[in-house]
Amino acid sequence: MRRVANPSKVLEGIERSLSSEINKGIQSPFREKEVRMVLKGMGPTKAPGPDGFPTLFFQKYWHIVGKEVLGYCLGVLNEGKEVDLANTTNIVLIPKVQKPTSLVNFRPISLCTVMYKLVAQIIANRM
Known part of the structure; x- marks a missing residue:
């Protein structure tokens, strides 16, 4: 039987609050600035x-869509506006081998909207 480390020992020296x-x-x-950096x-x-x-x-046509992208992202992040349809994601199976014969031969990927990825990454950067 393998022994598990004592969690209190692992956490020694780490501040308990911010x-x-x-x-x-x-x-x-x-x-x-945060939105632009992530994009x-x-x-x-x-x-x-x-x-x-x-x-x-979005990168190439920022001069056209930037104002709307900023309004959406900062509205969600700062004002708690709904994410709405930007939270739509497709799950797709990509074959790992030629002529796959079972599910283990596929790799799932999630296809999220750029707007959703922006908001999620901005939050992750803060953490």
Whole structure:
């Protein structure tokens, strides 16, 4: 039988609460800079979500769609607006081998909208 480490030993030396400075940063309103940084860092040609728009579209046409993208993302993040249809995801099975014969021969991927990925990644960056 394998012994499991004592959790209290593992957590020794780790502060149990956030400093007020870190807490203030986490709770501060999300900004345009964060949205732009996440969008810039996303792979431009990754598989598009159910809406059919790849990240490249938003990166290339930011000068046209940027205001609406910011309004949506910051509305969800700062004002608690509904995510609505941006939360639509397709699950697709990609074959790992030629001529797959069972489910173990497939790899599932989720195709989320760029707007959903933006909001999720901005939150993850804060954490």
